[in-house]
Amino acid sequence: MKILDSFDRKILKIVQSNNRVTSEKLAKDVGLSSSACQRRLNSMRKDGVIKKDVSVLDRNKLNRKITIVVQILSDFESTEHDNKFKKAMQKAPEVMQCYYVTGDYDYVLTATFEEMGDYEEFTKKYFLEDPNIKRFNSMVVMNQVKENSTIPIN
Structure with a gap:
């Protein structure tokens, strides 16, 4: 597993509160291209940093x-x-x-x-x-x- 850099950390902060954020919005907020953000997300999913993407339901x-x-x-x-x-x-x-x-x-x-x-x-x-x-x-x-x-x- 690679060391998380500041871009990865920014991505993780954002997707923790909204994992349905668009690639374009994520790219704008993080300061990378949308394809770079997607590559990083996929890598963090593959490495298990992101265990799963879920919806939080109202009990x-x-x-x-x-x-x-x-x-x-x-x-x-x-x-x-x-x-x-x-x-x-x-x-x-x-x-x-x-x-x-x-x-x-x-x-x-x-x-x-x-x-x-x-x-x-x-x-x-x-x-x-x-x-x-x-x-x-x-x-x-x-x-x-x-x-x-x-x-x-x-």
């Missing part, structure tokens, strides 16, 4: 009004149990983020649901029926203060 407009942050404590840690749980969370469509963390809990995840009954079923399936889950702590999001997936680029 409320899709009837996903409940967001819950969950802390999960495993009974005992092992590669087999960790891999099993990680795979389950990767496949669970309700889970938006899942992190293996340090501290008092082993995992922290964020998930979204249409109603509380859906979360109850989720907990039964993934936590209560898993003998390795010792405890979980649920925090219902009352108000979204900030939600952002952009990474600061210096």
Whole structure:
């Protein structure tokens, strides 16, 4: 992978907030030709600097009004149990983020649901029926203060 220069950084700042920006607008804002910007974007995608291009959806407009942050404590840690749980969370469509963390809990995840009954079923399936889950702590999001997936680029 090549070292990112100031043009790459400018491109990344722009496409993080709007990945549908036109090549012409990107070129004007960055100070390169549109073809040079496209080459750089393609190179950063190929190198994995840009993992994917997505659309950010409004959960409320899709009837996903409940967001819950969950802390999960495993009974005992092992590669087999960790891999099993990680795979389950990767496949669970309700889970938006899942992190293996340090501290008092082993995992922290964020998930979204249409109603509380859906979360109850989720907990039964993934936590209560898993003998390795010792405890979980649920925090219902009352108000979204900030939600952002952009990474600061210096």
